[in-house]
Amino acid sequence: MTARGERVASLAESAALVRDDMIVGLSGFSYQNPPMAIVREIARRGVKNLTLVSGPTSGLETDLLIGAGCVRRVVTAGVVFERVAAVAPAFRRAAERGDLDVWECDECIWHLALKAAAWGMPHVLWRGGVGTSLPELNSDLKEVMEEGRRYLKVPPVQPDVVFLHAAEADPFGNVRVAREAYLGRTFSESALALACRGPVVATVERIVTNAEVAVSPERTIVRGALVVETPWGAHPGGVSGRYVPDLAHYREYAAAGEASLRGDPVPYRRYLESHVYGTEGHDAYRRSIGAERLDALRTSRA
Amino acid sequence: MTARGERVASLAESAALVRDDMIVGLSGFSYQNPPMAIVREIARRGVKNLTLVSGPTSGLETDLLIGAGCVRRVVTAGVVFERVAAVAPAFRRAAERGDLDVWECDECIWHLALKAAAWGMPHVLWRGGVGTSLPELNSDLKEVMEEGRRYLKVPPVQPDVVFLHAAEADPFGNVRVAREAYLGRTFSESALALACRGPVVATVERIVTNAEVAVSPERTIVRGALVVETPWGAHPGGVSGRYVPDLAHYREYAAAGEASLRGDPVPYRRYLESHVYGTEGHDAYRRSIGAERLDALRTSRA
């Protein structure tokens, strides 16, 4: 019997899928599961004018690419570091300077736009959000009357490529969450993958065998992905059931970003230099953080 | 601390929720999980002009209510007894005589109509089904052009009340499937409950404690239901992970129905007399089938 084909890739070849002007989907709900290793790799490649589809409420994966100058537009319900910064700093700065277009939405509308793409619909009509500023702020999200009621006409949003980070995958592209995953079964990883028109890349903490994955199919959230083994690939974000976010690192990042907001670009440049441009790849990044600090973030299995 | 309120009901009071002309959602995908005990109870009450929303591909629960004269309209992708009858007999007879309106759809469009109701949408646009006879057969399912492409404009379908049968529930209305449930996690039970404008009633094989339900929340498919303990409540249908369909009973039913199609109404009347009108309630029905025959249908847990 012929062998099944594996779908294992490297970080570099995965990041090379991204070209200027693309629509890029990124996993990451607040602090959880951002594909940071690939985000740093994309930032190092210096691509431009990306549209990011992230969230629904997003965090550092989005802010860092904005801060690195790769992004022209974001489709997200918010960019926040809860309890660290009410608004993520690079997002705030770029939006306030007019360097960034924001598709103003909330989490439900974000999902509806992906659903419309996944389902092949030209739009969906939604009652949530009538009477708000969203139609004023988005030229393609208008209020319409239908059978005497007002609705928002939500257009499809379709990523060209999607990157996500998860606990595990097998070599055949079956990506799964940790058994101890936090809320619900998943966030928006499958919503992004279902809407995508092109490849889906999963960086994972660990590649496991197909046999392991097959015993618990309910944990598999995405199938057919390209898989890159990338331990600590979400750092400083957390991975549900594996490690918690490194909030001290977020505070350091936020302080640097807030200095930029106050007119001092040096700390943020220094952050990018030491954590993105100055590290040659993910292994170098991990070494720069240090094994001891990383180990201290592990979720106890108790 | 005040006690939580229980939501346990009887078959009779649950069936009394159904009044003439209502839109009634029924679980049951082919042979699996039809709420037959409540269906027989509804038939005994002699309500009229129901619209049934069942399936997506439905079976005996739909056919029996049609045969008992309770139904004016069905919203279903098909009424079949696979390997027993290509078309369910009462459905076939009523449709051919013009006594029954059929909302002609397939399984995806059936779900979209429920989604539109659950999501509060005036319609959804869908590419599947353009170029077919569905727009010709349904006055409210038209083809429209949108941005140069053709779509079916699918209207919402909202049940007034939903009945489903499942393996277990706790007294607080949390309904769950057997661990060994057949395909996927559930069929359309949650889709019906999410769209419903009124009460959701679950007949279950067994009422279990809330503590039991809480350890495996992933098995809970519907919440907030009224719960009726009704062992063998799906018979002659099967319950995923509990018992298989009684195909001999289906063959008996189909033969009676097919006699009607050929012009002999006696066997079908006799069927209704002995299994519906002539049995005073579900306990009497179970006795009429016999414990030995029922026990032989149990799914082995091996």
Added chain:
Amino acid sequence: MSEKRVAPASGPTTPPRDVARLLTCVVARELRDGEVVAFGLNAELLLAAALLAQRLHAPNLRIRHGLRIERGHELSPSAWTEERASRSHEVIEYLEAHDAILDVANRSSPMRFCDVFFVGGMQIDREGSANLIGIRGKDGRMTIRGPGSIGTTSIGTLARHVILFSDEHTTRRLVETVDYVSVPGWRRRAAAGLEGGPSLCVTPLAVLDFADGRMRLRSVHAHATEEDVRRRTGFPLPPGPVRTTPPPTPAEVEALSVVDPKGRLDRVDLCRDGGPR
């Protein structure tokens, strides 16, 4: 080979199960590596074909059986069955609930429902439209009610490749124009702005394909005759040389014995003689 007349070998020497095995091979040969194949009806035969393809030339074929994608080595009981045993295959994917079928409509997603989809019907017509809805009487009204379109319409409209499968080959099944359309064929698809159309129609007597959106005879099974096939088809099939459907190869025969060790294919319902006139 193309000049060879089909032998009229329709005697009792070809047992019914050999037809099921032949059709299994015919279908398997159409499935390509890396595809997702989905089917609802005729599950035993089509599942056997998919398992056969996986063993022989399509190791990355994914098989969607009902709402599940499974990986197994043996033909399992069909979806709705009296058999009590839980099926032995590895489930590698399932849709959480039936409505998740909507989420997998995007055919460019790696999680798409399928690439190849099998459709049957009460009627199949010359351009490959299928009808599960009903048959019209002379007055134009529906006089015979069909089962309903079940899971065929949307998937059949949206799938990349549709293969028609019929368990009989009769003029009532293969008609000039279907009375109602559950799944559109070539012309109706074009009129609706959809590309392509069904690629094949497999019956117990023959394999038909499409040229310019109309059915033609690709091969006739060894136990049937071209003449019978043409007589049993409700519309003219273009003339021309017709080959015999290649019989199972030794590799296929061997793989079939692995895929179906319990002889489930023996019990598949097929009208070996094409069915009632």
Added chain:
Amino acid sequence: MSEKRVAPASGPTTPPRDVARLLTCVVARELRDGEVVAFGLNAELLLAAALLAQRLHAPNLRIRHGLRIERGHELSPSAWTEERASRSHEVIEYLEAHDAILDVANRSSPMRFCDVFFVGGMQIDREGSANLIGIRGKDGRMTIRGPGSIGTTSIGTLARHVILFSDEHTTRRLVETVDYVSVPGWRRRAAAGLEGGPSLCVTPLAVLDFADGRMRLRSVHAHATEEDVRRRTGFPLPPGPVRTTPPPTPAEVEALSVVDPKGRLDRVDLCRDGGPR
């Protein structure tokens, strides 16, 4: 009681945590038996309030904390936390994936997302609209970028009851008219064909409610003064007698000690003095 002037008890005798506990009681009293309450932000305080209500008068209150409905006795860590321990509560419901939030929009379904929903914002205005989007400069452009509307807009539009919650009471927070609308208040809802509007606005200094779609003062907390509250509100509040917010009852105090044995409420961030002028 209604004639009694609010005592200016804003000295250091009222420690901050007592404000958190008072607000917990204020919110708990608004929650009714059988409802589903949902919140995203300010999770510790609102979760404590819901647990308190469950113990005291609403045993069938269901608590949606993020995407989960849980049942516990103790205040747990909030959604995004450095705490490693998995939370101890019984999860009795969760949405399979975040997009399942769309499925629970039907508020007459027993599986609805919520009945009561808490909303905050950078600005809250007189009619109860909330803004998480940004602040306009004098030229009308957005000069201060807010976080974005996160999970508030659709749920806030569709929920039966919205309660506004603010961790400060300042003229920059409580404004005449919000610069952008994330969640619409009374007039905007009416204009959009939606019934009702927010029922309450809870701040560290006072409880405000609505009459004819405009905010008015319902009660002032004991550690604040009516004068200060009026001065710190960016729009006129109708005159009239104002009562003191009833302090925690003995039953509430006792239940709070069960709900929050580890003193998590002590660490809730609230501007006890209302915040910067």
